[in-house]
Amino acid sequence: MKTRYKVLIGVFGGLFIVFSLISCCVVGIAYCETDKNYFDGEVNPYIATDSVMVSAHRAGSNIAPENTLYAFKLGIHEATTGGYKVDIWEFDLHITKDNELVLLHDHTLDRTSNSVEVFGVENARPEDYTLEELRTLNMGYNFELNGEYPYRDYTPEQVSEAGLTICTLREVLEYMESEEAREAAPDGRYSYIIEIKNSGKLGETAADLLYATLDDMDLLPYVVFGTFNQNVSDYVDENYPALLRSSSICEVLDFWLAYLTDADLSKRGVGYCALQIPYSKSVSFLGTKELIDYAHKYNIAVQYWTINEREDMEHLKSIGADCVMSDWPDLCYEVLKG
Numbered sequence: 269m270k271t272r273y274k275v276l277i278g279v280f281g282g283l284f285i286v287f288s289l290i291s292c293c294v295v296g297i298a299y300c301e302t303d304k305n306y307f308d309g310e311v312n313p314y315i316a317t318d319s320v321m322v323s324a325h326r327a328g329s330n331i332a333p334e335n336t337l338y339a340f341k342l343g344i345h346e347a348t349t350g351g352y353k354v355d356i357w358e359f360d361l362h363i364t365k366d367n368e369l370v371l372l373h374d375h376t377l378d379r380t381s382n383s384v385e386v387f388g389v390e391n392a393r394p395e396d397y398t399l400e401e402l403r404t405l406n407m408g409y410n411f412e413l414n415g416e417y418p419y420r421d422y423t424p425e426q427v428s429e430a431g432l433t434i435c436t437l438r439e440v441l442e443y444m445e446s447e448e449a450r451e452a453a454p455d456g457r458y459s460y461i462i463e464i465k466n467s468g469k470l471g472e473t474a475a476d477l478l479y480a481t482l483d484d485m486d487l488l489p490y491v492v493f494g495t496f497n498q499n500v501s502d503y504v505d506e507n508y509p510a511l512l513r514s515s516s517i518c519e520v521l522d523f524w525l526a527y528l529t530d531a532d533l534s535k536r537g538v539g540y541c542a543l544q545i546p547y548s549k550s551v552s553f554l555g556t557k558e559l560i561d562y563a564h565k566y567n568i569a570v571q572y573w574t575i576n577e578r579e580d581m582e583h584l585k586s587i588g589a590d591c592v593m594s595d596w597p598d599l600c601y602e603v604l605k606g
Contacts, residue, residue: 311567312541312567312568312569313459313489314459314492314541314542314569314571314590314591315564315567315568315569315590316569316588316589316590316591319604319605320584320585320588320589320590320591320592320604321355321356321571321590321591321592321604322352322353322354322355322356322591322592322594322597322600322601322604322605323354323355323356323357323358323461323571323591323592323593323594323597323600324339324343324354324356324357324358324593324594324597325358325573325574325593325594325595325597326339326358326359326360326373326595327339327340327343327357327358327359327371328342328343328354328595328596328597328598329595330576330595330596331595331596331597331598332411333380333407333408333411333419333432334373334380334411335359335360335371335372335373335380335407335435336371336407336408336431336432336435337431337432337433337435337439337440337443338408338430338431338432340357340431340440340443340444340449341431341443343357343597344448344449344452346598347452347453348451348452351598352597352598352600352601352602353452353454353601353605354458354597354601355454355458355459355591356458356459356460356461356591356593357444357458357459357460357461358460358461358462358463358573358593359371359440359460359461359462359463360372360373360462360463360464360465361437361462361463361464361465361466361474361478362375362394362395362465362466362474363394363395363466363470363473363474363477364394364395364397364398364399364402365395365396365397365398365401366398366399367473367477368398368399368436368477369436369437369438369474369477369478369481370394370399370402370434370435370436370437371434371435371436371437371440372394372434372465373465375393375465376390376391376392376393377392377393377394377402377405378390378391378392379410380407380409380410380411381405381406381407381409381410381434382405382406382409382410382420383405386404386405387401394434395466395470399434399436402434403433403434404424405433405434406419406420406422406424406427406432406433407427407432407433407434408420408422408427408430408432419432437462437477437478437481438481438485441460441481441485441487442485444458444460445457445485445487457490458490459490459491459492460487460490460491460492461491461492461494461514461544461571461593462478462491462492462493462494463493463494463495463496464478464493464494464495464497464500465495466497466500467497467499467500468497468499471495471497471499471500471503472499472500472503474500475493475500475503475504475507475508476507478493478511479504479507479508479511482511488510488511488512489512491511491512492512492513492514492541492542492571493511493512493513493514494513494514494544495516496516496517498516498517498518501513501516505539512541512542513539513540513541514540514541514542514543514544514571515540515542515543515544515545516540519539519540520543520544520545523543523563523568524554527559527562527563530562533565533566534566538566538567538568540568541567541568541569542568542569542570542571542590542591543563543568543569543570543571544571544572544573545570545571545572545573546572546573546574547572547573547575547580547583547584548577548580555572555580555583555584555587555589556587557587557588560587560588560589560590561588569590569591570589570590570591571589571590571591571592571593572584572589572591572592572593573593574593574594574595575592575593575594575600576594576595576596576599578599578603581594581599581600581603581604582603585603585604592604
């Protein structure tokens, strides 16, 4: 897992440098313009004012089965019993065949569940199944802890009781907004980073459902939406301007070019409230105090992913990062809040 993340971040960094050079030397700098103005002059609440915010990536995928209700409940238990505390919960969404939003990172179900055994096919995709069909899966089936698979032999009843069935967006938010969970939150309630994984029309429908749910539950101020799909990002900007959004890949590049040239972002506006970027030694140029200060000058929060090494956490803390997303929220809390 660690090797895979390092390879992905290394590739991202290499492509980032290449595209930056092409843009500067060949194409020229063409900044994105927008009239969007988040927070109406108020300080961005996602800019850390006290200590770096801890974000549980996929709800803490190295200490519990990722994107499951079990993982969220474990975090609440830890927070109320003297363990780690999370400021921002990060998770991913896919749409089902019957238009339900469920928590899942991958485009297929194989890696995290027993879908091959249950459905009899490899590479099963959530959009091809109804929520009822997906409920038959054990989402903790392939979770490994200390060389063992502690949830692999669970009966369907045990899977359900433990919170290891696939869960919907509304189910997670209703639990996290419950009195039990909010009492454990550092400031009385949690914030969320929610990424839609679908692209195209499915991604747009997922965005419709996400906005409707957040609006219905009065949670729009507490969510930063993200996607790697530009069409979904554009669709959200056009249809749901009240939905706080993180930077798209193109906007990260755009920000980097603006930073290199010390461009005045106030003259053209910024379409996102949070810059979400990777950090490791291979992309160390993205982890500097100067970059963060430049972002803060224009009311942009800087959130780093996916940070699983103590040394990297310590560095990001030292330069004033706003948020660190980690698969190890317990270690992250120890380093950032200790």
